[in-house]
Amino acid sequence: MNIKRSELAGTFFNASQLPADPHPKVLFFGRSNVGKSSLINALLERRLAKTSSMPGKTLSVNYYRVDGRLVFADLPGYGYARVSKGESVRVRKLIADFLARVENVKLAVMLIDSRHGFLPPDLETLAQIVEKNFPILTILTKSDKISFSQQRDLIAQFKNKFGLLAISFSIKSPAGKSEIWRRIKEAIKE
Ligand SMILES: Nc1nc2c(ncn2[C@@H]2O[C@H](COP(=O)(O)OP(=O)(O)O)[C@@H](O)[C@H]2O)c(=O)[nH]1
Ligand SMILES: [Mg+2]
Numbered sequence: 001m002n003i004k005r006s007e008l009a010g011t012f013f014n015a016s017q018l019p020a021d022p023h024p025k026v027l028f029f030g031r032s033n034v035g036k037s038s039l040i041n042a043l044l045e046r047r048l049a050k051t052s053s054m055p056g057k058t059l060s061v062n063y064y065r066v067d068g069r070l071v072f073a074d075l076p077g078y079g080y081a082r083v084s085k086g087e088s089v090r091v092r093k094l095i096a097d098f099l100a101r102v103e104n105v106k107l108a109v110m111l112i113d114s115r116h117g118f119l120p121p122d123l124e125t126l127a128q129i130v131e132k133n134f135p136i137l138t139i140l141t142k143s144d145k146i147s148f149s150q151q152r153d154l155i156a157q158f159k160n161k162f163g164l165l166a167i168s169f170s171i172k173s174p175a176g177k178s179e180i181w182r183r184i185k186e187a188i189k190e
Contacts (some may be wrong), residue, residue, distance in 0.1 A: 006044040009065035015097030018061070024104050024188045025071045027134070029095075029125050030111030032077030035141035038171045039111065040064065040072055043181065049074060059091060061098055070188060073102070079121030095125070099132055107187035108134040109180075114146045114154060114168065126162075136164060137183050143168035143176070 012018055030036045037049035048064055062074040075098065078091045108129045112122060129136060138158055143151055151168045158166040167183070169176040 003044060004067055006046065006048060006064055006066045008048060009063040009071065012061045012063075012098075013059065013094075015061075015094060015101050018098065018101050020103070021063075021071065022104055023065075023069050023071050024106045025073055025102065026107045026109060026184055026187070027073045027075060027102070027105055028109045028111065029075050029129065030077060030141070031113065031119065031121060032080035034077065034111045034113050035169075035171070036074060036077065036111055039109075039139060039141065039169060039180075040074060042169075042171055042177055043184075044072070059087070059094065061094065073098075078125060079119065092124075096128065099128060105132070105134050107137055107184060108132075109137050109139060109184075110164075111139045111141050112166075114140040114143045114151065117154065117157075118162075135187055137180070137187075138164045138166040139176075139180065140166050140168045142170060144170040144172045 010019065028036050028040060037051040040049045041047050041051065044064065044066065049062065059076050061076065064072040064074065066072060075095055076091050078088065078095065080088070110122070110126065110129065112118060140151065140154055155166045155168065158164045167176055167179050169180065
């Protein structure tokens, strides 16, 4: 995809702050530190989303506007072990409130760490997304940390066990990015 323009379009700490926005949206979900900001930056070809090696930082929904139209929504990372119980309840609530309000969702991108696969907090999120009937694309992040055969097995497992399409991705290699864009474009065209 040839992106001409992308910008941070809003940071929301509470779902009630969400503006009514009719534009098509792609939502990004994942555990804290899974590589969500890194993937968004790779897709947009600029460092818009802050990346951090310290998990459990942001408790907000960020909107990135792509070419004045499409919106990438970066959801808060969940499932970080070292945050308080109250904090993880707040993350869950923000995601649930957001899902109750957001309009015109074309695709939910679910990021899963290649080394860990689905963990209980991912399944909780998956259930929330399935309930909304959004099309789902699974990205297996940090694929540079596992072998090609492990990647292949994981992709097959996602397909057979969960009926989910998964694509491997690493910030260290451009492979995967064009397929992810292809799937996004396919999802947003009407
Ligand atoms: N080896 C490797 N590290 C990655 C990859 N993607 C992200 N990271 C690192 O993982 C950490 C968390 O990434 P970030 O994008 O901030 O995760 P987020 O919390 O999900 O937004 C950072 O230190 C990144 O540099 C990847 O594909 N390979
Ligand atoms: Mg992030």
